Amino acid sequence: MSSITTSEANRLLAAAQNGQDDCLGQLLQMYLNYLKLLARTQLDRKLQARTSASDVVQDTLLEAHRDFDKFRGSCPEQFLAWLRTILTNNLGHIIQRHVLAEKRDVRREVSLDDIGATLERSTARLVAIIADRGQSPSADAQNHEASLLLADALAELPDDYRDVILLRHIEGLAFPDVAARMERSAGAVRMLWMRAIAQLRVRLESRGVL
CATH class of the missing domain: 1.10.10.10 (Winged helix-like DNA-binding domain superfamily/Winged helix DNA-binding domain)
Incomplete structure (x- = not known):
């Protein structure tokens, strides 16, 4: 099943890069649950009362669709990394708007690198749930297809x-x-x-x- 996910992602990405807009939509849909899961881990209860993970991800997918011509990668793993970058930026904007705006006198700045690192750690923990004891979670976290399948299973x-x-x-x-x-x-x-x-x-x- 996971190999089907990989081949399908490659097929859709290639078709999208050849201008097939419907395939781009299908490709983005494959990452919906995964991105929701990551976004949810970054929004504490206070922020969740003001915005939802679904809203952040929807904005992320809309931006990815709009700016797809800026993507320079050639494989699903690189595409997912690009999506995570967009998600990280959107989360940074939310924190600036809802949290730091209340403390402008302190002039704190959101570190997108910190948010990105937290997202990467969340990805590692996500895949580590299904890792065998003999496997390395850090290596398993690179398993693109397992991450997506796990996120879809959790969403159910x-x-x-x-x-x-x-x-x-x-x-x-x-x-x-x-x-x-x-x-x-x-x-x-x-x-x-x-x-x-x-x-x-x-x-x-x-x-x-x-």
Whole structure:
């Protein structure tokens, strides 16, 4: 299944670069869930009350469509890196507008490099969920197709299942902290996490990732 994802991404990218606009739309759609997942990890609760990950990603995809002629890469991995750059810039603008605007006297500046590095770490944690113990998460994070398939599988989970996995694995919180965030007992969160992981594994197996 993952090899199909890779070949399809290559086909759509080549067609888009040859001027087939419908293929560009299909290509961008392949990255929707992945970008939403990354954006969500960068928006704290205060920012989520003012904007949503979906809105940020929608703006990112619209910009990518508009500026596709500026993309100079030749493979899906480079295209994804380009999309992450656009997403990083949009997240930086949101932080400037909603957070730093309240502290203009301090004159703090948003570091896009810091946001980009955080996104890269989130990507590594995302793929590390499915990494075998003998695999290197840093090497596995370079697996373009596994990242997309995992993001799609997570998007299919019920909200509470997806939340507990994101808090535990993407944000790296301990179970007591996850429980506090989800306003549940630690025991209830552990049980929820076990069910969520089992559901995620089923979906990944159906995609040929595991």
